[in-house]
Amino acid sequence: SALKRHFKLYLTSSTERFSQNFKVVVVDGKDESEYTVKWQDFFSGHVVGEPDSRVLAHIGDDDITIRINTDGAEYNIEPLWRLINDTKDKRILVYKSEDIKNVSRLQSPKVCGYIKADNEELLPKGLVDREPPDELVHRVKRRAGPHPLRNTCKLLVVADHRFYRHMGRGEESTTTNYLLELIDRVDDIYRNTSWDNAGFKGYGIQIEQIRILKSPQEVKPGERHYNMAKSYPNEEKDAWVVKMLLEQFSFDIAEEASKVCLAHLFTYQDFDMGTLGLA
Numbered sequence: 001s002a003l004k005r006h007f008k009l010y011l012t013s014s015t016e017r018f019s020q021n022f023k024v025v026v027v028d029g030k031d032e033s034e035y036t037v038k039w040q041d042f043f044s045g046h047v048v049g050e051p052d053s054r055v056l057a058h059i060g061d062d063d064i065t066i067r068i069n070t071d072g073a074e075y076n077i078e079p080l081w082r083l084i085n086d087t088k089d090k091r092i093l094v095y096k097s098e099d100i101k102n103v104s105r106l107q108s109p110k111v112c113g114y115i116k117a118d119n120e121e122l123l124p125k126g127l128v129d130r131e132p133p134d135e136l137v138h139r140v141k142r143r144a145g146p147h148p149l150r151n152t153c154k155l156l157v158v159a160d161h162r163f164y165r166h167m168g169r170g171e172e173s174t175t176t177n178y179l180l181e182l183i184d185r186v187d188d189i190y191r192n193t194s195w196d197n198a199g200f201k202g203y204g205i206q207i208e209q210i211r212i213l214k215s216p217q218e219v220k221p222g223e224r225h226y227n228m229a230k231s232y233p234n235e236e237k238d239a240w241v242v243k244m245l246l247e248q249f250s251f252d253i254a255e256e257a258s259k260v261c262l263a264h265l266f267t268y269q270d271f272d273m274g275t276l277g278l279a
Contacts, residue, residue, distance in 0.1 A: 002094040003075065007068060009055055011045035017184065018042075019154065019206045024176050028214040035172045035212070042180070056188055058181050063174070064092065065181050067188075073098060082178075087169045153261035154208040155183065158253065160227045161216050162268040168212070175212050179266065183207050208260050226252050226265065239269035 001007075024035040041060045047053040050070055057066040066077040074097040081089045159168065159175050168175025187204040194201045216229035224232055226249040231240045240248075249265045250257075257263035 008048040011043035024210045151203045153205045156260045156263040158211045159266045163266045166268040242271045
């Protein structure tokens, strides 16, 4: 019971909405290992008596996160520690999505910036003048139109050492569950959106692999890496210049990203001008 509502939920544990090839790779220095997800903690369902409602939930040993979509509103239940500087706080926050207010401290609030790049800027140096292989040309042509069986963008999700330490509480399980919950929620929004009123519906995203970077990447003098301990270009600041971070991530992750539809970096930095991300 919360917000003058009493919710009775019908939930079932299901892994159908997750990739069959999904895996979590934990990187600590030069060592890599796989983390096993507790899939039985992930649920989907509806509010009893409201057949058009949708519910996504993660109910673990320490945390609970639930998103309830009804005809009237969207309700969210999540751990309070995510929003305050106390990872040991066990209280639960319940709120409506419509009650979220803009942060007034931002001088020029931006959800996401973007880079308008020429084609040659999208390729690492040394590859600009090369002819694309025939296989790539054919592949691009085949992807030109929508296909009913090709409706899912597979993701490589990377959590850097800052995200792991702050939002993941320095725990592999918390980091993994948070990212799964978040992407699962975004996927649900996409799947239930009709694009351009043209009948394009059912398109979504799905995590193929999560890479958790537990410690900063060691770099030599003059070198850079998106997961290094210091920020760039000003080492005295707590955050990178967001455009430079995206470019560095794109360069460093290029080989792994070539195997998926999209690579996404999660970090914990207070970017200038209130920018939350960059695409």
